[in-house]
Amino acid sequence: MDLSLLALSPPGWGGVLLAGLFSSLQLAIGGYLLGLVIGIGGASGKLYGGPIVRDLLEVYTTLVRAIPELVLILLLYYAGTDLVNQLMHLLGLPSMDISGLAAGIFVIGVVQGAYSTEVLRGAIKSIPAGQVEAARAYGMSPLMTLRRVTLPAMLPHAVPGLSNLWLIATKDTALLAVVGFSELTLVTRQAAGSTKHYMTFFLAAGALYLTVTLVSNVIIGMIEKRSRRGMVREA
Amino acid sequence: MIKDEATIMPAYKPPKARSLLEPHRLFLMAVFAGIFACAVIYMRWDWLPKYQDRLISGIWQTLVLLVTTSFFGFLLAVPLGLVQVTGPRPLKWLANGFCTIIRGTPLLLQLWLLYYGLGSIFAQFPEIRQSFMWPYLRQAWPYGFTALLLSFAAYEGEVMRGAFAGVPRGELEAARAFGMGRFTLFRRIWLPRAIQRSLPVLNGETVLQLKSTPLVATITVVDTYSVISKVRQDTFLTYEPLLLLALIYLVLTGILVAGFRFLENRIPSRGA
Numbered sequence: 001m002d003l004s005l006l007a008l009s010p011p012g013w014g015g016v017l018l019a020g021l022f023s024s025l026q027l028a029i030g031g032y033l034l035g036l037v038i039g040i041g042g043a044s045g046k047l048y049g050g051p052i053v054r055d056l057l058e059v060y061t062t063l064v065r066a067i068p069e070l071v072l073i074l075l076l077y078y079a080g081t082d083l084v085n086q087l088m089h090l091l092g093l094p095s096m097d098i099s100g101l102a103a104g105i106f107v108i109g110v111v112q113g114a115y116s117t118e119v120l121r122g123a124i125k126s127i128p129a130g131q132v133e134a135a136r137a138y139g140m141s142p143l144m145t146l147r148r149v150t151l152p153a154m155l156p157h158a159v160p161g162l163s164n165l166w167l168i169a170t171k172d173t174a175l176l177a178v179v180g181f182s183e184l185t186l187v188t189r190q191a192a193g194s195t196k197h198y199m200t201f202f203l204a205a206g207a208l209y210l211t212v213t214l215v216s217n218v219i220i221g222m223i224e225k226r227s228r229r230g231m232v233r234e235a
Numbered sequence: 236m237i238k239d240e241a242t243i244m245p246a247y248k249p250p251k252a253r254s255l256l257e258p259h260r261l262f263l264m265a266v267f268a269g270i271f272a273c274a275v276i277y278m279r280w281d282w283l284p285k286y287q288d289r290l291i292s293g294i295w296q297t298l299v300l301l302v303t304t305s306f307f308g309f310l311l312a313v314p315l316g317l318v319q320v321t322g323p324r325p326l327k328w329l330a331n332g333f334c335t336i337i338r339g340t341p342l343l344l345q346l347w348l349l350y351y352g353l354g355s356i357f358a359q360f361p362e363i364r365q366s367f368m369w370p371y372l373r374q375a376w377p378y379g380f381t382a383l384l385l386s387f388a389a390y391e392g393e394v395m396r397g398a399f400a401g402v403p404r405g406e407l408e409a410a411r412a413f414g415m416g417r418f419t420l421f422r423r424i425w426l427p428r429a430i431q432r433s434l435p436v437l438n439g440e441t442v443l444q445l446k447s448t449p450l451v452a453t454i455t456v457v458d459t460y461s462v463i464s465k466v467r468q469d470t471f472l473t474y475e476p477l478l479l480l481a482l483i484y485l486v487l488t489g490i491l492v493a494g495f496r497f498l499e500n501r502i503p504s505r506g507a
Binding site: 173 | 257336344348351354445447481
């Protein structure tokens with residue numbers, strides 16, 4: 001195995017790989033956060049929304065969870081960019097190039113949103129009803145109840161599910177290689193293809209992904225410990 | 236404290252099952268039927284008859300991949316889980332390391348590592364090129380099969396670890412008190428109980444596995460997804476083939492979930 005291929009400066013491909021890792025992380029973080037926002041909205045809608053909102057959200061989560069991510073990514077990638085351009089056309093604006101990053105974040109966010117809707121719904125449901133009722137009795141508006149009571153109280157129940165979703169998000173970014181977004185997996189394949197050292201590069205990329213996962217695991221452990229402070233440890 | 240609260244608070248009562256025929260649902264169904272009809276009428280589907288046969292064989296290929304990799308993956312997952320619960324230290328570490336590595340890297344990368352990486356290494360050795368295995372190793376599907384199998388085994392192994400550890404000790408002790416040997420105990424009590432406990436999760440894992448199968452199309456295995464890609468290349472249509480693909484997977488997932496629900500209902504339980 002020729003390790004000089006992984007050197008950071010141009011004859012080596014290490015810098016390219018790290019840049020790919022950086023865009024992978026950008027995608028994962030952006031998509032995850034967007035997914036969280038969708039998830040909070042979706043969970044509130046599923047729990048407190050009217051019958052039509054509930055049914056529509058059910059359709060959304062079922063569809064996203066039943067169709068392969070790869071297919072969803074292709075559909076949303078094309079449909080999303082198409083839709084924006086048609087909207088611009090309707091508004092009389094010139095069509096614009098949507099950056100791969102924005103489209104990728106949108107796609108990952110929509111997929112993650114369905115899963116985090118379910119995680120957050122479960123977590124919110126495990127809050128004792130009395131706490132929410134007490135907040136309402138104090139005259140808090142629904143938004144304030146969400147911010148002050150529901151979100152903080154559900155956190156310990158949501159952390160395991162949400163951390164799982166984060167790990168899935170980091171790995172789902174690899175699927176964007178199929179639509180030609182140059183994140184870690186795609187640049188690895190390009191590097192491997194042009195040097196013919198397939199094993200070296202794929203193993204290096206695997207090590208990078210694994211590092212991300214392991215570091216995340218350590219941080220997740222810390223967050224979990226903190227979010228559970230003051231709670232009785234389950235036997 | 237949590238337990239006390241649970242006893243004081245009234246048990247959570249699920250809202251009564253709502254019928255499918257409420258007015259707003261009828262309305263929504265009409266809207267979706269309308270969208271569906273528009274899609275059928277106004278989009279182009281004339282390519283469908285021409286690719287019908289290939290599509291069916293693609294779906295068959297997807298199903299074969301799903302069933303074989305899940306089955307063999309599960310067979311590998313049982314020792315992986317068991318070793319992590321009772322095995323000697325080194326084996327425990329080995330199994331744990333395997334699960335961590337597979338679960339910590341994207342499946343697409345593993346697939347490409349096996350196909351491009353291992354494939355290119357195999358090609359360098361004349362011994363392998365002349366062996367009876369070479370006609371198989373030259374094709375793509377063994378690599379896709381292996382990657383999917385390993386991935387399923389790692390995820391399911393983690394589940395089985397929890398399931399093995401979760402079988403109540405009393406049951407195992409009772410079996411031992413009956414004079415069962417270690418192997419009989421495993422075969423009659425521990426394994427069936429663990430599988431039974433992990434059935435709901437197994438359902439989820441199998442759906443995930445179905446959703447990972449299209450990835451093998453990136454290494455030229457001809458499954459449903461790659462047939463659809465071919466259609467897209469030939470006809471220059473963007474949405475129609477993809478929508479059909481989504482529909483196919485939706486139906487397959489539905490069948491899978493229904494099948495597992497049937498299995499779960501067959502296991503007698505004391506009720507929730």
